[in-house]
Every structure is written in structure tokens, then in C-alpha cells.
Amino acid sequence: MTVPVVLITGGAAGIGLAIARRAVNRGAAVWLWDRDERALEAARAGLGASARTQVVDVSDEAALAEAEAALAGRPPTHLVNNAGILGRPMPLDAMEAIEIARVLAVNVSGTLLATSAFLRARLPHPGAAILNMSSIAGTNGGSPGHALYGATKAALLALTQAMARDLAPAVRVNALAPGIIDTDIQKAVFADRQALHATAAGIPLGRVGTPDEVAEAAEWLLFAAPYVTGETIRVGGGRK
Numbered sequence: 001m002t003v004p005v006v007l008i009t010g011g012a013a014g015i016g017l018a019i020a021r022r023a024v025n026r027g028a029a030v031w032l033w034d035r036d037e038r039a040l041e042a043a044r045a046g047l048g049a050s051a052r053t054q055v056v057d058v059s060d061e062a063a064l065a066e067a068e069a070a071l072a073g074r075p076p077t078h079l080v081n082n083a084g085i086l087g088r089p090m091p092l093d094a095m096e097a098i099e100i101a102r103v104l105a106v107n108v109s110g111t112l113l114a115t116s117a118f119l120r121a122r123l124p125h126p127g128a129a130i131l132n133m134s135s136i137a138g139t140n141g142g143s144p145g146h147a148l149y150g151a152t153k154a155a156l157l158a159l160t161q162a163m164a165r166d167l168a169p170a171v172r173v174n175a176l177a178p179g180i181i182d183t184d185i186q187k188a189v190f191a192d193r194q195a196l197h198a199t200a201a202g203i204p205l206g207r208v209g210t211p212d213e214v215a216e217a218a219e220w221l222l223f224a225a226p227y228v229t230g231e232t233i234r235v236g237g238g239r240k
């Protein structure tokens, strides 16, 4: 069987990089798409020859077209739509159109456009799968001041349903909904490490999660689970 090639958006850090490590450890190759060039270089150095990288902002259609062309050298078989941003906190009575457009462009348009690029470039594979990175915010609404983020993550849940239906039986499509995971994205929500870990009191398993704990579930949905499509799994230590 062809060796899987996993395209991971936002793959240079955090949860995306943890998924890349697991994919490479099980013998797959990876394409990392990220807007952060330095982080991409560090990720490639850590992952070795199995990893190829491309600087691309998933909200930039022209950059995506270039990145798609580069995939021809090693066509992907699997996709992880992981790139996402929290956006600035905005109270409901102070919404700003530019910030709304920016967050929608990365979290929702970026997922749609990266999926299109993947579908055009992909090499069919018997285990082909797409994974969308939603959040528990997609069902609980998210942290105060971050209604927009929650709404974008809810959009990914609907997209997962639509994509699973439209791409069956060729490609399975599932989503993960992480809870509070210890990555850079949380720096904007919690003032410091103490504040981050203080929230552990409200998590049934009593601690925040690690990127690798999300990657473990991602690995199952991507490479096993042959009869699972259109599903969302929470990885939140029991937090809903």
C-alpha cells in the first residue's frame, strides 16, 4: 500500500506538530503548511527527511495556489485542517468587521480552501481521511469575549458533516474537539501559567491536556477507524 502523505495546516507548532510527529513515527510522510517560517524550519529539522514544508497563510488564496502546485512532487493522501486562530477578545457590543473577517478567513475559509486544494492534488489512497480541528468552543460557545471563535469552530462541525457525506466513500472525514490544551494559543486566554493551571480545577480529569494527547486521537481517526466518518471526538479531559 502507498505510504500515507499527511498534509497538516498550521503544522509547525502545537497540536499540528504533535500530529506530524506521530504520523512520521508510524512511517508516514508529512507536508507542513504554516505561515511561520522559522517554526517551520525548526519543525522540519526535528522531523527529518519525511517532512516537507511550505510557508503559506491558509487565508491567502494566491499563496495557497502556489502551495498546491508544490504538492505535485509528493501528493498528499490525508489532510489535517488544523490552522486556527483565536482572534482578539471582542465583547458582543464592540464587534469589529475587520477582526471578524480575519478570524473567519483563517478558521473557516482556510479550511474550505485547503480542503479544495487537497482534493485537487491528492493521490487516492484506500485509507484516505480528512481531520478538521474544531474545539469544545464549537458546542459550548467558548471563553467570554471569544464568541466569534466558538462560532467558527461550530462551523467546522457542520462542515465535517457535509464533507463526510459528499466525499464518501472515497475519503473519511472526522473532527476533533480539544478542550484546554497547553499550547501558545492559550497564552491569549490565560494571563500566565498559574492562571492556565488554575482552570484545571474545573476540568474533570484535573489538568489541562497536552498536544500529544490530541495527536493520539488524531492518529486513530486518520490511520485506523475505517468505519468512522462524520464524527467528532472531544479530547477535553471531560470538560464540555
Ligand SMILES: NC(=O)c1ccc[n+]([C@@H]2O[C@H](COP(=O)([O-])OP(=O)(O)OC[C@H]3O[C@@H](n4cnc5c(N)ncnc54)[C@H](O)[C@@H]3O)[C@@H](O)[C@H]2O)c1
Pocket (backbone or CB within 6 Å): 009, 010, 011, 012, 013, 014, 015, 016, 033, 034, 035, 036, 039, 056, 057, 058, 059, 082, 083, 084, 085, 086, 106, 110, 133, 134, 135, 136, 177, 178, 179, 180, 181, 182, 183, 184, 185, 186
Ligand atoms: N490549544 C487549545 O487549547 C485548543 C483547543 C481547541 C482547539 N484548538 C485548535 O487546535 C488548532 C491548533 O491550535 P494550537 O493550540 O496548536 O495553536 P498554536 O498557536 O500552538 O499553533 C497553531 C499553528 O497554526 C499556524 N497558523 C495560524 N494561522 C495560520 C494561517 N493563517 N495559515 C497557516 N498557518 C497558520 C501558527 O503559525 C501555528 O504554527 C487550532 O485550530 C485551534 O483552534 C486548540
